[in-house]
Amino acid sequence: EPEVTQTPSHQVTQMGQEVILHCVPISNHLYFYWYRQILGQKVEFLVSFYNNEISEKSEIFDDQFSVERPDGSNFTLKIRSTKLEDSAMYFCASRQIGLAGGRNEQFFGPGTRLTVL
């Protein structure tokens, strides 16, 4: 069964450093998402991406964050200058093009745990 994959599974970085989190969405999906989950808190939406541009973003997704689809398979989240409060689990998700009913669900990857020291 096709699945979303994410690398690395765990990333440790120093405050102020740049990190790039990698995701490979399911191959025939066209919508891509990033979410984060701070330990013990809700899963929060960051950004959605469609047709090579951001379609929606939350207030969390400020100028420190960027997303890119550098080739036909990868979808990345970059944090330019990490802060302590960026420590969280980051989930990537993908979805087929909007169809009614069962095709509308998002499929999630296993997450990357980011630890900022």
Add this chain to the structure above:
Amino acid sequence: AQSVTQPDIHITVSEGASLELRCNYSYGATPYLFWYVQSPGQGLQLLLKYFSGDTLVQGIKGFEAEFKRSQSSFNLRKPSVHWSDAAEYFCAVGARGGGSYIPTFGRGTSLIVHP
């Protein structure tokens, strides 16, 4: 804006016992509703969803959920819990309309299963 409340942070049940995880939502119209499960080291897996039609929804792994509009609830149930069901469970609500819905998640309920 929509919101989701999962009032129970932790639930402990014995293996073989029945289970009900509570979920209440706030949304101005009929929402899309989802339950996801997250096992340790795994991503979020969709258990079941409600879009329209029958308000009792069957999902994978023997789970079901019932949409009750009058109570703004979408509680998850399973008649007999297995030890492998121990995980984090998330209820989510998605707004209708548009091509790119964004589900809003609850805080999650951690299910502990005793042998």
